[in-house]
Amino acid sequence: MYRTIQQSLLARIQAILQSKYDTTLTNLVVEQPPSIALGELALPVAFELAKRLRKAPRAIATELAAELSTQLPEGVSSVEVAGAGYLNIRLDRIAIARQIAADEHANIGGPGFRLVEHTSINPNKAAHIGHLRNAILGDTFQRLLRPDAYKTGFPVGVQNYIDNTGVQVADVVVGLVHLEGKNLTGTRELLTELLETNQRIDFYCWDLYARVSQWYTADPGQIPARKQIRLDTLHALETGNNDIAEIADLISTAVLRRHLETMQRLNIEYDFLPRESEILNLHFWDAARELMIEKGVLYFETEGKNKNCWVMRRAGTENLIAHEGTDPDQPDEDAKVIVRSNGTVTYVGKDIAYHLWKFGLLTGKDFGYAKFREYPTQTCWISTSGPSEPGHPSFGHADHIYNVIDSRQNDPQNNVIAALRGMGYTEAADNYTHFSYEMVALTPRCAIDLGYTISEEDQKKSYIEVSGRKGFGVKADDLIDRLTAAAKSEVDTRHPDLTATERETIAKQIAVGALRYFMLRYTRNTVIAFDFKDALSFEGETGPYVQYAIVRAANIFRKASTTPEAALEAFATLDLTNLLDTEEGTSLWETWLLASKLTLLIDQCLNTAEPAYLAKYAFQLAQQFNNFYHRHHILNETNPTRKILLLATAAAAQREMTRALSYLGIEAPPVM
């Protein structure tokens, strides 16, 4: 609502600038005045024009105000000049409140398939809190993009890339075979045994992975031999059709299933799981390689340190075309190796092939699709080298992609984008968003609490990087378990009347609310220094704070024996004259105004790829509501008109809070 008015206002200003001054401004700034008494919107446009027109800002503002006043845009009630040249806009409170009550829907979105990739955890160990940040960011962004009852949205596919043939999986296989003495049968038995005793395979691998990582270097005399074992295992995985590869497949698939369970606890689902094994089996790379050579970005190096490798110029180089503008006899020592001298492809090479597929640029190549998991409302598909199952979707041919990958991979990501650009796929390169975010680390105090021994040097740091290789970190399920238990004990004491199942459900909703909000409240480029004290909090700026505000609103309607919808309907026919412009009316109006901004915030989050703004907004709206709740006792209100107004205010706030939370992947419990 707010967004619509803002847009039409800006369009109007641009038109005036054009006709009156024959000029345009590329970005018009809109802000909110420091106090609502000054208006709802403020435009500093006159300052910007002052130097261009060689005229005092205030004089320009006065002219603009006069021009604007001849025909006020819809929803605007007055324009005035303030301060040194601000253009302050007052909105038509009654008209806007009525529109909010009517809940007109937004038209954010359009055509063009968008592919969001997130989670992408190596399937060799339990998910940890760093992976949670990734998945929660990706899932929230996906919710913002997707069409729903409220907005048009974009067609969206969510995929989770599975590196099932990489060194990390190989490491765990080495552990099983060489540390635990398991063969293929032994591995099958182990999986059954863990399943029957209700143990988590990913937790088992967490410890094994840490042990095998140490084992490689534990005995100095054995280092070369053990590294060779690792290399041989990796090759066996890549080749396939052998017992080692079978063990790897069993383990990685079992761990993958656990990851999906963990994420489902947080309301996170996937559409498709492309696996690296299929990138290899279906020869995506061969097709990509030919294309890269044809486009001139991939070339064979005959001299220097990269002799006998196929290389590509690195991201940041002006011209990606091989040898162009340089002496062909001088090797580019800075080039990025794509194919090693032994003929194997590097990670960046495979990634380029994969991303060419994402944009539909690998002619004739697609994955096979098989059903992997049924969610209550949809199916999750997995890649296969065999024929596709009937009714399968297709996920290539994206117009825009978002890769949720932490900032440590900035360089490799830039190389992939550079390759696309170098090959002449500039549109694809422009529509490639590396959704980068900083890592989740542990505070030294948290690490000590968990029983890790921390060096004196590390103790002085404000945070310590987690490490799967060292088994150092907080497992996702452990954190969810602790949050759920904490919420459960609180719900148990508050609601002994409810059934055990009901209390369990509510506790889970609160735990998810706390966790998802915690991961979203930080902007992407902030390192989260994880501490249980902050993460386990249900008070202050948290998810449960917002959930609680919604519960309070729900209680009002329950006790008033009405519904929010009915309250808004009654409001629609109310005579609002002089109700919203009194001092008290203004404070109510502020709640309506904030409630009207959800679409604006969604827009902002999509434009900046920053979900944190929406989390902040949900909290601010809840704060506004709680303040309102304390100031007005609705059920005791005797004046019927005022009562309708107050009920409608609560209804509008509740509706938008609930909606904001749903984009954050957080449910609103009925009671808590």
Next chain:
RNA sequence: GCGCCCGUAGCUCAGCUGGAUAGAGCGUUUGGCUACGAACCAAAAGGCCGGAGGUUCGAAUCCUUCCGGGCGCACCA
């Protein structure tokens, strides 16, 4: 050495493409439950926005430089 990110209240963080008096939460102090649930609200204290230059009518925000911290710069993934 090169690249990216960060430095704002005691602590953890917002502050959008420069704009009106720099904001939250936690913590501290004080007050508020016989009224829709106190997982809440109100109030107070707390800041030379890392330092120094510059651009501008205007800088936490842009530029330069320095200081302090983090993460990347493989024929690993």
